[in-house]
Amino acid sequence: MCYHSVITFRNIEILRQNGVPDSKIVWVCTYYPRLLEAKPDRLNEVLEDVKKIGFNPSKFQFVIAIQALMASKSTWKRRMEVYRKWGWSEEETMLAFTKHPWCMMISEKKIMVVLNFYVNTMGLIKEPISIWTLLDSTESLFLKKFVTCYEEAPQLLKLYQEKLDLSKLHGRDYDGKSGSYLLPN
Structure with missing residues (x-):
C-alpha cells in the first residue's frame, strides 16, 4: 500500500472519530480530496479549531470550515x-x-x-x-x-x-x- 493511501485512510478514520458522517466524507473525497492527503496531525489540529469555533460535525458547514482552516496561516x-x-x-x-x-x-x-x-x-x-x-x-x-x-x-x-x-x-x-x-x- 502506498504512503498516500495510508494517509488517506487514516484521515478518513480521523473524520469518522470526530463525528463526521460518511455522507460528508464522500463529499470531501469527491470535491476536496487533497484534504485527505493532509498530515494527520494538521488535520487533528484543524478539527479541534473547527469544533472550538462551534461547528457541528454532522453539518455540511463543518467540512467546509475544515477546508477553509486548512489554508496556510x-x-x-x-x-x-x-x-x-x-x-x-x-x-x-x-x-x-x-x-x-x-x-x-x-x-x-x-x-x-x-x-x-x-x-x-x-x-x-x-x-x-x-x-x-x-x-x-x-x-x-x-x-x-x-x-x-x-x-x-x-x-x-x-x-x-x-x-x-x-x-x-x-x-x-x-x-x-x-x-x-x-x-x-
Whole structure:
C-alpha cells in the first residue's frame, strides 16, 4: 500500500472519530480530496479549531470550515485583512465564517473586486450586508434582491444595465477575463 493511501485512510478514520458522517466524507473525497492527503496531525489540529469555533460535525458547514482552516496561516491572515479593509471587525468576520465558511475560501481578489463593484461602481450598498449574499449571488438572484425590488427607483435597473454593458464592452469580469461580474445563473 502506498504512503498516500495510508494517509488517506487514516484521515478518513480521523473524520469518522470526530463525528463526521460518511455522507460528508464522500463529499470531501469527491470535491476536496487533497484534504485527505493532509498530515494527520494538521488535520487533528484543524478539527479541534473547527469544533472550538462551534461547528457541528454532522453539518455540511463543518467540512467546509475544515477546508477553509486548512489554508496556510498567511492565507487566512490575508483574507482577514481584506474584510478589515472593508470595515469588518475580527468578530464580525468570524461570525460571517460561522454562518458561511465559504467566505474564507474565496480569493482576496474576488472579495475586493466584488465589494468594490457593488459599493463604488454600482453604489448599491449603503449599509452592511452579508458578504456571502453578494459573493454567492447569481445575476437573477442579485437583480431580485438589490435592483428590481425597488419599484420606486426604475433608474436603478437602467444604471445596472448600463454598467453591465460597459463591463461587457471592455470584456472584463472580476478575473479580468470575458464574462460578467456575477456568477453564472
